[in-house]
Amino acid sequence: MKWKNKGHEFDNIAWDIAQNFKDKGKKIYIFGAGLLGEELRAIMEKTGCFAGFIDNNKKKQELGVNGIKVISLQKYLECGARGLVVITADRKNIPAITVQLDAVGLKEGKDFYEYQEFMKSVFPILSVYANDQVYIELAQICLTERCTLKCKKCAHGCYAVDIKSQDMSIKTAKESADYFFSHVDIINEFVLIGGEPFLYRDLDEIIQYIGKNYREKIVIFSITTNGTIMPDKETLDLCRKYKVTIRISDYSMTIRGLETKYRQLREKLENSHVPYTVSDKENQWMDYGFESVDRKGREKEMIQVFDKCKTPCREIRGSRYYYCVMARSVSDNLKLGIGKRDYLDLDGLKEGDKKILLEFQMGFSEKGYLDMCGHCHGSDAVKYPIPVAEQVQRI
Ligand code: SF4
Ligand code: SF4
Structure with missing residues (x-):
């Protein structure tokens, strides 16, 4: 809109x-x-x-x-x-x-x-x-775009990211939280995500920073992982202290050997009294079509796709608040350079601008769509089911 x-x-x-x-x-x-x-x-x-x-x-x-x-x-x-x-x-x-x-x-x-x-x-x-409170359903910080897996249709395009590339700096990660929570009063779920977040060198520091400063505003504080990396004791102690839920994405139907890793991870989490969830292994993924769809800049069509989509996945990155984490990350990770200005700058928002943030959150923007909506099936992605986590190359 x-x-x-x-x-x-x-x-x-x-x-x-x-x-x-x-x-x-x-x-x-x-x-x-x-x-x-x-x-x-x-x-x-x-x-x-x-x-x-x-x-x-x-x-x-x-x-x-x-x-x-x-x-x-x-x-x-x-x-x-x-x-x-x-x-x-x-x-x-x-x-x-x-x-x-x-x-x-x-x-x-x-x-x-x-x-x-x-x-x-x-x-x-x-x-x-x-x-007079801003309530947000879900938002995330992508701490790293690097991943231990290379899933063909990764909705963040992480398969195209070199394992040696730079992560978000801890300064930017902290600033992201500061900008977000200086405007948001309550969030249902705040997620640390990747790539694979357990690859992030400063994970403990950011858990502690958010836990100490903003935990009161968060109903569910979570980390989403593909379960390939075993978190160490310090990380688990912090997760327990700040009630961080570990959300394990189960790809064992597609990738052999993961079942054993998941079992070991679950045992460790249970022994450490850290809450966790495991996704349904029977799930299917959807192909958003980021690499094949091209609406050739047809504005009306892109507005329609955006209005129907209603993705809940917001992202905070420094002061930039993105409506769709997939649009931002796929564009960056595949080096498409599309929609570089498709965000709300929280740095420009004043204390009284809660209604502007609410409207952006509910789908309003200057253009009424994101440039990446021109390269996406949006809600129709359900018509393009694909197997979960098929790998680009053997890991
Ligand atoms: S596990 Fe697969 S889907 Fe998840 S971030 Fe890594 S490459 Fe993407
Ligand atoms: S239609 Fe637009 S907002 Fe929805 S998932 Fe695709 S790029 Fe994101």
């Missing part, structure tokens, strides 16, 4: 929904005390908006969940509680819960929302207009 009224793009709708939220005491009740509900609770506790759980499950009402009280919808209505209700139930149960809320006179879009819609389109706006 092109900026037409920069800094005021949401004014028409935002003041109403912000007032509605204020009228409800700026409280969020989460309908569904399951895993998704717990994820949302972690975010809402950071914002100070969490009011309680509602659930139809009698056992949860009786025992609570992780020490948190759970009430029935009936009880919620009887005790005169007020707040916005956000449904975090299984997708298949959402229609029935919507009917249940309708039946007691609650209105969708005023009294309740479905989780995905709420977090994507409503909460970031509420956060700025009602709480």
Whole structure:
């Protein structure tokens, strides 16, 4: 979307929904005390908006969940509680819960929302207009573009990067965090990524720096790894200290021998009490088409592709805030020189420019697209499935 009224793009709708939220005491009740509900609770506790759980499950009402009280919808209505209700139930149960809320006179879009819609389109706006806080779902620092693997369709183009090339300096890595957190109040997930981040010489220093200065603003602090490098004790101690989750991308279906490495890594993480996740090995990748698509600069088409895409993957690099980490890294790593100015400079933003950052985050910019969208399938990439982590050359 092109900026037409920069800094005021949401004014028409935002003041109403912000007032509605204020009228409800700026409280969020989460309908569904399951895993998704717990994820949302972690975010809402950071914002100070969490009011309680509602659930139809009698056992949860009786025992609570992780020490948190759970009430029935009936009880919620009887005790005169007020707040916005956000449904975090299984997708298949959402229609029935919507009917249940309708039946007691609650209105969708005023009294309740479905989780995905709420977090994507409503909460970031509420956060700025009602709480004066910038909320971001996901952002990352690419500490290094070097990698121990050379995956053919790496969405960051890391296969083209020489293993001896220069990493981001620790000064720039720290500055990136400083710029980002001087404008952002709460982020759901802040990721240290690569390439392979465990190749980064100053990893301990940056974990410590972010952990010490900004951990309070982060719900999930994570490192994404391909699992080929075993972190040492110092790194693991810091991960435990600052509650860093290690996200292991499982490529063992394609690359022989990785299963053993993953097992060893998992054991080490468990013994060190460091939280971790392992991606689904059955996953497929998508080919974004960065090397084959060419829209020949057709602006209308690029705007359409960008508007449909809605990638959540922001990147901070010094003071430059990139909407799409893939666009920036593929252009740099393949030396395409495309979209060099496609970022928001946080250095130029003042304290009162929260709405500009919100708008950029939601897809507004001067052009309404990124130059790399002219070389990308965008959301249609799902139509081009490819095997996970096929290697350019033997490792
Ligand atoms: S493991 Fe593969 S996909 Fe991940 S950064 Fe390295 S080359 Fe890219
Ligand atoms: S369409 Fe544009 S924003 Fe979306 S992934 Fe491709 S380059 Fe990034």
